[in-house]
Amino acid sequence: MRASEAAVCIVGGGAMGGAIARGLVASGTCPASHVTVCDHNDAKLEALASDCAVSTARDAARALAASPDVVVVAVKPQVLSSLLEEVGPAVAGSLAVSIAAGTPLGSIEEQLGEGARVVRVMPNLPVAVRRGASAVARGLWATDDDVALVCELFGALGSVAVMREDQLDAEGAVIGCAPAYFALMVDALTRAGVDAGLPAAAARDLACATMGGVSEMLSDSGEHPRAYMEKVTSPGGTTAAALRVLEPALVEGCYGAVDAALERTRALSRKG
Ligand SMILES: NC(=O)C1=CN([C@@H]2O[C@H](COP(=O)(O)OP(=O)(O)OC[C@H]3O[C@@H](n4cnc5c(N)ncnc54)[C@H](O)[C@@H]3O)[C@@H](O)[C@H]2O)C=CC1
Ligand SMILES: O=C(O)[C@@H]1CCC=N1
Numbered sequence: 001m002r003a004s005e006a007a008v009c010i011v012g013g014g015a016m017g018g019a020i021a022r023g024l025v026a027s028g029t030c031p032a033s034h035v036t037v038c039d040h041n042d043a044k045l046e047a048l049a050s051d052c053a054v055s056t057a058r059d060a061a062r063a064l065a066a067s068p069d070v071v072v073v074a075v076k077p078q079v080l081s082s083l084l085e086e087v088g089p090a091v092a093g094s095l096a097v098s099i100a101a102g103t104p105l106g107s108i109e110e111q112l113g114e115g116a117r118v119v120r121v122m123p124n125l126p127v128a129v130r131r132g133a134s135a136v137a138r139g140l141w142a143t144d145d146d147v148a149l150v151c152e153l154f155g156a157l158g159s160v161a162v163m164r165e166d167q168l169d170a171e172g173a174v175i176g177c178a179p180a181y182f183a184l185m186v187d188a189l190t191r192a193g194v195d196a197g198l199p200a201a202a203a204r205d206l207a208c209a210t211m212g213g214v215s216e217m218l219s220d221s222g223e224h225p226r227a228y229m230e231k232v233t234s235p236g237g238t239t240a241a242a243l244r245v246l247e248p249a250l251v252e253g254c255y256g257a258v259d260a261a262l263e264r265t266r267a268l269s270r271k272g
Contacts (some may be wrong), residue, residue, distance in 0.1 A: 001069060001145065002131070003024075003029045004031065004034075005032065005034075006068075006070050006071050006149065007036075008035050008036075008068060008069070008070045008071075008072065008153070009037075009060075009066075009070070009094075010036070010037045010071075010073035011038045011039075011063075011073055011083065012038070012039060012070070012076075012085075013037040013038070013044045013074035014039070014102050015075065015260045016052070016074050016123065016125070016127075017072065017074030017075075018037070018044060018047075018048055019066065019128035021048055022051055022052050022128055022155065023033055023127045023128055023132070023156065023157040024156065025052040025054060026129050029152070029156035030153075032053040032054050032055075033055070035052075035055065035057065036063050036068065037056050038056070038057045038058070039056075040058060040061040042058070053155070060083070061085075061086065065111055067090075067093060067158070068094055068098075069095060070094060071094045071095070071097065072098050072099065072108045073096060073097065073100065075100070077102050077103050077268045078268075080100050080103050081107075081265050082132065084111040085197060086107065088111050088113070089110050091112060092113055095119065095146050096108065096112060096116075096117065096119070097120075097148075098119075098120050098122050099120075099122065100120075101268060102169070102172075102266070103186060103269065104269055105118055105165055107237065109206070111196035115140050115141050116141060117146050118141070119137070119142050119146055120137045121134050121135065121136050121150060121154055122134065122169075122171055122176045122252070123154060123157065123158075124170040124175055124176050124177075124178060124179050125179040125263040126158060127154070127158055130156065130157050130161070130244070131158050132154075132157050132160065133158050133161075133175050134154040134159070134160050134164065135160075135162075135163050135167070135168045135175070136150055136151060136161070136163070137160050137168040139165075147162060152255065155196075167264050169262065169269075170258075170262065172261045173258045174261075177261050181254075181257065182211060185207075186204060189203065189207045190204045190207060193207070229243070233257070
């Protein structure tokens with residue numbers, strides 16, 4: 001089945017579920033009439049209906065009674081199990097796509113029952129503007145066609161890579177969380193800029209523009225980041241002085257951040 005033909009139900013219309021719905025419709029991958037978003041929160045549903053004309057429902061059980069081809073489960077990991085307890089039988093006939101951090105395929109399959117087709121995806125927030133990055137891991141009973149469909153859906157929202165489930169957890173700790181890491185960098189640079197005498201709005205806008213430009217140059221050229229850094233770093237210049245201070249703190253910070261995110265992923269997984 002092609003993504004354009006699939007009836008997609010997204011359970012949870014929050015930050016990620018909403019971003020996926022908006023991205024799928026804006027990219028023309030799914031007609032709005034094929035997408036339903038369920039959430040208890042009326043304000044989120046109203047915003048989604050007005051932004052991208054998807055159907056909305058307060059009651060997931062009712063929306064799932066229509067037997068959608070794909071159910072994207074986009075609720076917090078802490079409520080996934082109770083949601084599946086409630087609507088599991090209705091999901092079991094569809095291709096279930098879980099984006100929950102740390103909830104293993106095995107525990108979802110166990111709840112849905114033998115033969116349930118489940119795929120785990122770890123996307124990130126820029127799927128909302130179709131410049132996201134998603135890792136995909138296949139469940140025991142998911143077919144090649146299921147994985148191809150999920151790759152088409154999330155490929156319309158940015159880059160996609162298929163990997164093993166244990167790699168997906170690492171990808172989540174690095175790439176799933178990275179939009180927050182990068183936003184923190186913009187915020188930190190803005191604050192340092194203000195401290196150095198720049199207007200806050202200008203510092204923020206210029207930092208954002210630069211982040212976008214660096215991303216485009218690195219992606220287009222495939223150049224190693226360190227080779228790129230050399231082009232900015234004159235011998236005895238200002239960047240060299242800055243990097244001497246920033247590099248050790250940032251490198252240690254990144255290792256520590258990813259370790260902490262992985263530890264939390266494991267804790268969520270044990271709770272599931
Ligand atoms: N926020 C992010 O950047 C990323 C989040 N994720 C995963 O996505 C999932 C959702 O996270 P967020 O969107 O950040 O959370 P969120 O809190 O923004 O959205 C979750 C939504 O689910 C709704 N909900 C809860 N129970 C429900 C039910 N029984 N029926 C219908 N709707 C229900 C809530 O009202 C809420 O709007 C999590 O499992 C998280 O691990 C994965 C990658 C990135
Ligand atoms: O913080 C979280 O739990 C989610 C998972 C990956 C990014 N955000």
